[in-house]
Amino acid sequence: MNTLTLVTGAHAEVLNRKALPIALPFSDTLCSLLDEMVEKMRKEKGIGLAAPQVGISQRMCVIELDGVVSKYINPEITSRSQEKIFFEEGCLSLPGEFFPIERHEEITLKYWNEKGLPKRIRARGLLAIVLQHEIDHLDGILICKRYQRQKSKEGKIYGRIVE
Numbered sequence: 001m002n003t004l005t006l007v008t009g010a011h012a013e014v015l016n017r018k019a020l021p022i023a024l025p026f027s028d029t030l031c032s033l034l035d036e037m038v039e040k041m042r043k044e045k046g047i048g049l050a051a052p053q054v055g056i057s058q059r060m061c062v063i064e065l066d067g068v069v070s071k072y073i074n075p076e077i078t079s080r081s082q083e084k085i086f087f088e089e090g091c092l093s094l095p096g097e098f099f100p101i102e103r104h105e106e107i108t109l110k111y112w113n114e115k116g117l118p119k120r121i122r123a124r125g126l127l128a129i130v131l132q133h134e135i136d137h138l139d140g141i142l143i144c145k146r147y148q149r150q151k152s153k154e155g156k157i158y159g160r161i162v163e
Contacts, residue, residue, distance in 0.1 A: 004040045004054040008093050010144050015093055019050075019057045019138045021074050024116055030060075031114050034071045037062045046092045048130045050137035053093050061134035065127055073112040075135055078120075081106035087129050089143050099147040103132045 007014055022030065033056070041049035041062055050061040060073045083105040090098045106124040109131055113119050123131055136146060 004036050006040065006044060006092055007053055007055050008095060010094060010142055012093070014052050014055055014057055015137070015140065015142055017052075017057065017140045019052050019059045019140070021059050022112075024112070026073065026112070026114065026116050030073075034060065034062060034073075034114055038064065038069055038071075041092075044092050048134045049092065050134045052137050052140075059138045061138065063127070063130050063134065065130065071114050072109070072131075072134070073114065075109055075111040075131070075138070077107050077132070077135060078110050079108040080104035081124075085129070087126075089129070089133060091133070091143050093137075094142065094144060097144065099143045101129075101133075101143055101146055102150055103129050107131060 009015075033051075037049050037051065037054060037060075040054060041047070041064065047065060048061060048063045051058045059075065060071070061075065063070045063072070081104050084102050085105045086100050086102050088098050089101045090096075105128065106122065107128045108120065108122050110118065110120045133143065136143070
């Protein structure tokens with residue numbers, strides 16, 4: 001049974017602070033929590049969910065794209081492409097709100113899987129966008145904040161739209 005509650009609202013404290021790293025070795029409860037997060041993400045009809053979105057200030061997130069579930073613990077972007085793309089992003093924590101967000105088209109990510117093994121992936125397109133979105137959550141950055149920074153930084157929108 002899923003007992004997780006979705007945290008919503010741009011001013012929710014847990015959504016506006018940097019989440020804490022998770023220490024090795026990982027506990028069995030961590031694996032159960034990741035499974036509960038997947039269940040909650042599906043129930044809310046999302047494609048990604050970070051722990052702060054369910055009130056847990058720890059650096060982990062789950063993503064499901066094309067029927068494939070991925071679990072990321074202590075994810076860290078190690079490289080970013082210079083090419084950028086725009087994508088109209090929504091967020092389970094900001095229901096009904098959507099913003100055109102600029103992201104790196106391709107990223108390299110290092111993280112730990114739920115078995116405690118170090119992993120590295122290169123992601124592009126939608127997976128890269130979702131990973132950047134979820135890692136923003138782990139850094140206390142909501143899309144409404146990123147959009148405001150993006151607008152004030154450039155004063156214009158550039159890049160290309162991903163459909």
